[in-house]
Amino acid sequence: MYVDGEAKVSEVVLAYSGGLDTSVCIPLLRERYGFDKVVTVLVDVGQPRSDIERGNLRAEKLADEHYVIDARKEFVDTCLFPLIKANGSYEGYVLGTAIARPLIASKAVEIALKRGIKNLAHGCTGRGNDQLRFEAIFRATDCRVIAPMRELDLAREWEIDYAREHGIEVPVTKERPWSIDENIWSRSIEGGKLEDPYFEPPEEIYGWTKTPSSGRPSQVVEIGFANGVPVSLDGVKMEGLELIEKLNLIGGEHGVGRTDMVEDRVLGLKARENYEHPAATILLAAHKDLEHLVLSRSELKFKVMVDEAWSELAYMGLVEDPLYADLNAFLDQSQRRVNGSVRMKLYCGNAISVGRRSPNALYSQDMVSFDSQTLSQKDAEGFAKYHGFQARLLKRLGH
Numbered sequence: 562m563y564v565d566g567e568a569k570v571s572e573v574v575l576a577y578s579g580g581l582d583t584s585v586c587i588p589l590l591r592e593r594y595g596f597d598k599v600v601t602v603l604v605d606v607g608q609p610r611s612d613i614e615r616g617n618l619r620a621e622k623l624a625d626e627h628y629v630i631d632a633r634k635e636f637v638d639t640c641l642f643p644l645i646k647a648n649g650s651y652e653g654y655v656l657g658t659a660i661a662r663p664l665i666a667s668k669a670v671e672i673a674l675k676r677g678i679k680n681l682a683h684g685c686t687g688r689g690n691d692q693l694r695f696e697a698i699f700r701a702t703d704c705r706v707i708a709p710m711r712e713l714d715l716a717r718e719w720e721i722d723y724a725r726e727h728g729i730e731v732p733v734t735k736e737r738p739w740s741i742d743e744n745i746w747s748r749s750i751e752g753g754k755l756e757d758p759y760f761e762p763p764e765e766i767y768g769w770t771k772t773p774s775s776g777r778p779s780q781v782v783e784i785g786f787a788n789g790v791p792v793s794l795d796g797v798k799m800e801g802l803e804l805i806e807k808l809n810l811i812g813g814e815h816g817v818g819r820t821d822m823v824e825d826r827v828l829g830l831k832a833r834e835n836y837e838h839p840a841a842t843i844l845l846a847a848h849k850d851l852e853h854l855v856l857s858r859s860e861l862k863f864k865v866m867v868d869e870a871w872s873e874l875a876y877m878g879l880v881e882d883p884l885y886a887d888l889n890a891f892l893d894q895s896q897r898r899v900n901g902s903v904r905m906k907l908y909c910g911n912a913i914s915v916g917r918r919s920p921n922a923l924y925s926q927d928m929v930s931f932d933s934q935t936l937s938q939k940d941a942e943g944f945a946k947y948h949g950f951q952a953r954l955l956k957r958l959g960h
């Protein structure tokens with residue numbers, strides 16, 4: 562590209578996973594868009610080492626400059642901890658892919674700013690949510706946004722041929738054509754025969770969870786919480802990252818945390834989605850249980866609405882909407898008393914709370930107990946007389 566008669570190299574930063582789509586984007590950005598230099602940014606949010614290594618190898622061959630950013634701790638502290646406080650769930654989906662996208666996008670933006678590059682690209686198609694999540698972050702800069710997969714509307718067959726021509730080996734076979742997105746919070750499996758929502762997922766799609774079996778003895782784990790986030794496992798203090806990794810392994814042994822659902826994408830398309838997320842299932846169930854011990858009835862009732870609004874923004878990737886920060890402020894405030902621990906029993910695909918305790922419990926065994934005299938039951942009589950009062954008045958009027 563020539564500007565003012567001077568040779569100027571045109572460069573683009575690509576949010577890069579190392580998978581087929583983003584790998585194919587590298588030569589496409591040169592050949593179809595005329596960029597001289599493609600800079601790839603691979604963000605580690607806890608995907609398998611082998612994915613990162615494959616990405617590095619491919620980038621070495623294809624890209625002009627390559628960055629790998631270990632964002633695992635930041636992902637846990639700034640994305641997953643707020644998610645736990647919000648009991649994050651969209652239609653039953655624990656938001657693993659969704660919550661990672663804005664962070665990945667912001668790392669690509671950081672590199673573009675550092676390198677003075679004015680073009681940002683992602684490899685998302687025009688069918689899913691990820692394009693929206695990336696672009697909500699990308700378009701807040703004054704960079705040009707390029708989405709080769711969406712813009713060129715390439716057929717899968719063409720893409721595979723093109724990849725092979727450029728020396729990208731294509732391991733996706735006809736029998737196992739799953740599209741997988743993985744990070745420390747969840748593993749999502751889409752595509753192939755799973756696109757028929759009536760088709761039962763074969764066991765082979767699962768990578769983290771064993772087949773739930775009643776033959777395997779149950780196991781109890783104790784999760785300690787401080788200010789609404791997990792801080793210990795079985796009494797041992799632990800960093801969030803390690804705790805989640807451990808719980809994924811333990812829960813996976815018991816087949817905990819499989820989801821098979823039809824999900825409403827932002828665009829309105831319904832999609833069949835399969836997920837596995839043992840740690841997320843255990844931690845979200847434990848957290849909610851502890852909240853019920855320590856928060857007031859009115860707090861719990863109101864918080865359901867906050868959780869829902871938070872989850873929807875997270876699903877849509879709108880973490881820069883000011884409402885997101887407002888909701889997080891409420892969540893932080895509400896979680897100051899969410900301290901204590903919950904015992905979770907893992908058995909045959911289930912994670913069930915079987916015990917909870919907290920120094921902040923709004924629970925009085927003394928008051929509620931069948932065996933206690935502390936509460937004068939007579940005092941409740943007046944209250945009971947007025948309970949349902951208006952309905953009785955109406956009944957008397959013959960309604």
Ligand code: ARG
Pocket residue numbers: 656657658659689690691740741742749750751824834
């Ligand atoms: N439906 C989920 C979401 O929008 C997950 C998408 C994961 N992508 C994949 N290629 N498996 O967040």
